[in-house]
Amino acid sequence: MSNDAPMLEDELAAVSARLRREALSVFGRSLHIRTVDTGSCAVCESEIRLLAAPHYDLHRLGFFFTPAPRHADLLMVTGPAVRAADNLLLKAYAATPDPKAVIAVGACALGGVYPEDDLIHGAVDRVVPVDIFVPGCPPSPLALLQGLLVAVGRLGERVSALSLDLDDGRLR
Amino acid sequence: MASWFYRGLRRGIVTTRYPKQLDEWATTLPSPPAFHSERLTVELVDQLVASCDSGALSRDERQLRVDLGRCTGCGRCLQAAGGAAKASGEPLLASLTRQALIKIVPIRGRSQTP
Numbered sequence: 001m002s003n004d005a006p007m008l009e010d011e012l013a014a015v016s017a018r019l020r021r022e023a024l025s026v027f028g029r030s031l032h033i034r035t036v037d038t039g040s041c042a043v044c045e046s047e048i049r050l051l052a053a054p055h056y057d058l059h060r061l062g063f064f065f066t067p068a069p070r071h072a073d074l075l076m077v078t079g080p081a082v083r084a085a086d087n088l089l090l091k092a093y094a095a096t097p098d099p100k101a102v103i104a105v106g107a108c109a110l111g112g113v114y115p116e117d118d119l120i121h122g123a124v125d126r127v128v129p130v131d132i133f134v135p136g137c138p139p140s141p142l143a144l145l146q147g148l149l150v151a152v153g154r155l156g157e158r159v160s161a162l163s164l165d166l167d168d169g170r171l172r
Numbered sequence: 173m174a175s176w177f178y179r180g181l182r183r184g185i186v187t188t189r190y191p192k193q194l195d196e197w198a199t200t201l202p203s204p205p206a207f208h209s210e211r212l213t214v215e216l217v218d219q220l221v222a223s224c225d226s227g228a229l230s231r232d233e234r235q236l237r238v239d240l241g242r243c244t245g246c247g248r249c250l251q252a253a254g255g256a257a258k259a260s261g262e263p264l265l266a267s268l269t270r271q272a273l274i275k276i277v278p279i280r281g282r283s284q285t286p
Binding site: 110112125132134143147151159164166 | 202228246278
């Protein structure tokens with residue numbers, strides 16, 4: 001092993017991240033979504049169902065729900081990743097053809113509601129790699145739609161520019 | 173090519189894109205808190221942290237750390253903070269990295285009792 005090995009790994013990580021982004025932008029025009037519930041209370045699911053309602057109508061944007069992960073480009077994962085659901089989540093992830101993306105939906109999936117214990121991982125990214133995080137309890141359909149469009153690079157994310165300090169002069 | 177195909181194209185109605193502007197009610201959805209950093213004191217922040225059931229708030233010396241990913245928008249901290257916090261009204265929080273969801277708010281207020 002040469003001394004360059006760690007640096008090469010860094011470069012590899014950068015290249016793989018770029019490839020991942022580019023692969024996702026291939027989905028820019030049409031994308032099939034499989035939802036995976038890892039112990040959610042079903043309110044996130046209720047909001048996800050609303051995406052197909054006329055007001056949000058995600059089909060006009062080229063997004064479709066599919067009943068099988070083998071047909072999916074993207075997994076929408078809700079719930080705090082209960083350990084009993086490990087098998088189904090890992091199987092769904094393995095069955096989704098590459099290139100694929102994972103969206104973690106809701107505060108549970110992002111580690112907010114349930115701490116890690118014997119029954120629960122507490123966050124989806126402890127089980128499968130997550131590409132997009134959509135916070136909220138539950139996230140509104142509009143937030144989910146933005147998450148999908150951010151995932152495929154059709155919208156820029158805005159949370160990085162968000163300041164929660166009302167006195168720093170930017171938000172006032 | 174069949175003529176109905178071209179007729180269909182001519183009559184084709186362009187469906188709407190993602191909304192350019194948010195609906196008026198979108199900012200009234202439950203959203204994470206925003207803080208008046210000049211009104212925050214260490215004592216108040218400790219109360220806020222204790223009021224947060226989902227562990228979204230934590231204090232690091234003179235900084236309030238807000239994890240938007242964990243926030244459920246329940247509003248308990250808004251009640252505990254009095255006028256020092258209000259709902260941010262930001263519903264679109266999707267992020268490509270977990271780190272971008274962690275926000276730091278400085279604690280600029282001075283305690284009344286040293």
